[in-house]
């Protein structure tokens with residue numbers, strides 16, 4: 139087994155076990171220039187954007203678009219250490235439905251800085267003229283936008299600290315706006331801010347977050363950002379589960395690589411990106427990115443079909459005793475439930491999507507969820523639900539409440555989340571609720587045996603949904619059924635009632 143580093147790179151393929159499907163960068167990494175700073179280097183960025191850049195570099199392109207990763211949170215010290223020991227290299231393993239494993243060592247991340255270690259180094263890196271894109275995967279909650287009002291929350295303690303006079307920036311907002319200020323003051327054109335998080339209108343959301351923060355700090359700077367900084371929206375897609383020790387062992391055994399933090403993912407990849415990059419961009423289209431003028435149809439399709447369906451399967455599946463997405467999606471009744479949600483509720487809210495056959499797309503989604511080798515955990519999908527349900531599912535509900543459309547599937551999804559947040563599954567096993575609002579949601583869920591709408595009364599999460607009698611009737615019926623008959627029987631009933639067709 140070979141420890142992964144620039145020095146060992148050339149010998150990796152030769153020393154890999156026979157039959158290993160492994161490729162490594164053969165381009166000269168030492169001559170690359172950093173053109174992108176990426177905040178939030180987790181599994182997804184490494185399976186997606188960094189992979190596209192590596193692909194371009196392998197074709198002799200994008201040599202001035204190497205990535206400097208940045209960790210904003212102290213917890214990113216683990217990523218700092220893993221990447222530092224490996225010269226920024228890591229193994230991306232794609233897990234095909236037939237069990238085939240294909241590995242590629244990715245070389246496009248050439249630097250990594252942890253903001254809490256050295257904020258000044260991060261600021262100067264972002265301020266450097268060679269950097270023309272600052273991209274982000276800081277999670278849905280990372281934009282600090284209130285679900286109901288859509289406003290940036292200036293009272294967040296981290297934000298408030300960064301707004302104080304003379305503060306050393308610590309948040310995404312403080313860091314990015316201070317770097318922009320330095321560029322403006324030095325006469326350097328601004329970088330483009332490229333959000334790659336699963337949020338509808340992620341570019342606009344990023345624009346609102348950064349300009350609101352800047353306005354509270356320095357109105358002239360906010361004006362400059364509003365006028366001169368581009369915030370392209372994007373739709374990004376590749377299911378990337380959390381890396382496990384079993385993945386590390388697999389990379390060692392199957393590819394002969396000792397990698398502290400490989401990343402595993404499904405083979406599917408998609409990236410639709412709005413083409414607004416005034417100071418330039420890599421030739422993304424040459425790597426398979428769909429560079430489009432309007433990304434919204436792609437975003438809505440993905441968030442309301444894929445991501446909302448993830449929520450549709452995770453709580454009922456977990457309550458019924460499953461722990462992996464494929465265990466749920468692989469069963470006919472749950473697959474029909476997913477298709478029922480997609481066909482009856484998700485799809486009617488969508489406009490046609492250029493170049494996409496929605497029926498084929500939905501069938502592919504169920505197949506992707508059912509890929510057993512990806513082993514995506516339901517726990518990952520259940521986490522931070524208060525940041526996901528309001529962004530992906532509630533817009534679908536609101537659309538149908540306004541237009542008299544169906545809401546039964548979505549009402550069951552929300553009720554299953556409420557039942558999940560009671561903190562115990564149907565076999566009596568405790569559930570660890572991972573959510574920034576966990577305590578509050580758990581308390582509300584505990585009250586719902588006596589007060590069925592207790593969970594829905596959280597107006598920060600649900601807005602005025604609790605005032606809609608059609609929704610509350612469907613929701614309360616679903617919750618009662620979950621309590622009395624369990625998740626599987628409740629899903630079976632709904633599928634039977636709504637004539638759910640075969641999902642495949």
Ligand SMILES: NC(=O)c1ccc[n+]([C@@H]2O[C@H](COP(=O)([O-])OP(=O)(O)OC[C@H]3O[C@@H](n4cnc5c(N)ncnc54)[C@H](O)[C@@H]3O)[C@@H](O)[C@H]2O)c1
Nearest residue numbers: 178179180181182210211275276277278280335336377378
């Ligand atoms: N994993 C996937 O399948 C997938 C697919 C498409 C899009 N995405 C998007 O990427 C995001 C990250 O997913 P991941 O799988 O890489 O997760 P991850 O947990 O591996 O990485 C998340 C990164 O975001 C950082 N972060 C979290 N909250 C932050 C905050 N408030 N401020 C600054 N940084 C913060 C973390 O420190 C970490 O570096 C998702 O939330 C989603 O929007 C993920």
Ligand SMILES: O=P(O)(O)OC[C@@H](O)[C@@H](O)[C@H](O)[C@H](O)CO
Nearest residue numbers: 336374375376377378445448519
């Ligand atoms: O990572 P999140 O929080 O945006 O959402 C959980 C999953 O739905 C998501 O990660 C999907 O796997 C991904 O969006 C597929 O491209």
